[in-house]
Amino acid sequence: MATPLTTPRLLLRGWQSDDAPNALEIYRHPDVAQWLSPAMDPVHDLAGMRLLLQQWITEDSLSEPPAGRWAIRRHIDGRVIGGAFLLPLPPGRQDLQIGWQLHPDVWGRGYATETTHALAGSAFTQDVDEVFAVVRPGNIRAEATARRNGMGWVGITDKYFQMTLHVYRLRPADLDRTTQQNQLPGAPAHEPSWGKDQ
Numbered sequence: 001m002a003t004p005l006t007t008p009r010l011l012l013r014g015w016q017s018d019d020a021p022n023a024l025e026i027y028r029h030p031d032v033a034q035w036l037s038p039a040m041d042p043v044h045d046l047a048g049m050r051l052l053l054q055q056w057i058t059e060d061s062l063s064e065p066p067a068g069r070w071a072i073r074r075h076i077d078g079r080v081i082g083g084a085f086l087l088p089l090p091p092g093r094q095d096l097q098i099g100w101q102l103h104p105d106v107w108g109r110g111y112a113t114e115t116t117h118a119l120a121g122s123a124f125t126q127d128v129d130e131v132f133a134v135v136r137p138g139n140i141r142a143e144a145t146a147r148r149n150g151m152g153w154v155g156i157t158d159k160y161f162q163m164t165l166h167v168y169r170l171r172p173a174d175l176d177r178t179t180q181q182n183q184l185p186g187a188p189a190h191e192p193s194w195g196k197d198q
C-alpha cells in the first residue's frame with residue numbers, strides 16, 4: 001500500500017479518483033505510453049482513466065508495504081505530475097521493480113530522481129535490500145535516471161512481461177553515494193538545490 005512520503009518538492013501519495021484528469025494527460029501521452037514496462041492498454045478518455053485508477057486503488061489497498069502505486073504531486077502548484085510504483089516483478093514476485101511516469105513537460109527537473117530516493121530509501125528501511133528497474137531498449141531518459149541514481153547494470157533479459165528489457169539494480173550503498181551527487185536530502189556537503197524550480 002502506498003504509504004505517503006514527502007520530499008522537498010513532492011508529495012508521493014496513493015492515487016485518488018479525482019486525479020483522473022491529470023493521470024489521463026500523463027498516461028495517454030505517447031512519449032510516456034510507448035516506454036511502459038509492463039505495457040499498458042491505451043487509455044483514451046476520462047471514463048477509462050477513472051476505471052483504471054479505481055483498479056490501481058483497489059490493488060494498492062491489497063499490496064504489502066513497501067510495495068505500492070503513488071501519484072506524484074508537486075508542492076508548488078498542487079499538480080499531479082506523474083506516477084511511480086514499487087511492485088513485485090513476475091514470475092517469482094520476490095524482486096521489487098521501481099517505475100516512474102512523468103508528464104513530459106516536467107522532464108529534466110530531477111523529479112524522478114527525487115522520487116527514486118524517497119521510494120527506495122523508504123523500502124530500504126523495510127527489509128528490502130535491492131530494487132530493480134526494467135527499461136525498454138532505447139529509453140535513454142529512463143536509463144539515465146537509473147544511472148543517475150547509482151543503479152548498477154545487471155543485463156538484458158526476456159523473462160519479464162514478454163519483452164526484451166534492460167535490467168538495473170539499486171542497493172542501499174548506491175543510494176547513499178548518489179544522495180550527495182544529486183544534492184538530495186542527507187547530502188552533508190551541499191546547500192540544497194532542488195533543480196529548476198522549488
Ligand SMILES: CC(C)(COP(=O)(O)OP(=O)(O)OC[C@H]1O[C@@H](n2cnc3c(N)ncnc32)[C@H](O)[C@@H]1OP(=O)(O)O)[C@@H](O)C(=O)NCCC(=O)NCCS
Nearest residue numbers: 032035100101102107108109110111112113141142145195
Ligand atoms: C524516465 C523519466 C521518469 C525520467 O524523467 P527525468 O525528468 O528525465 O528524470 P530525472 O528526475 O532523473 O531528471 C534528470 C534531469 O533533471 C535534471 N535535474 C535538475 N535538477 C535535478 C536534481 N535536483 N537532481 C537530479 N537531476 C536534476 C538533470 O540534470 C537531468 O537533466 P537532463 O535530462 O537534461 O540531463 C521520464 O522520462 C518519463 O516519465 N518517461 C516516460 C515513462 C518511462 O519511460 N518510464 C520509465 C520506464 S522504466
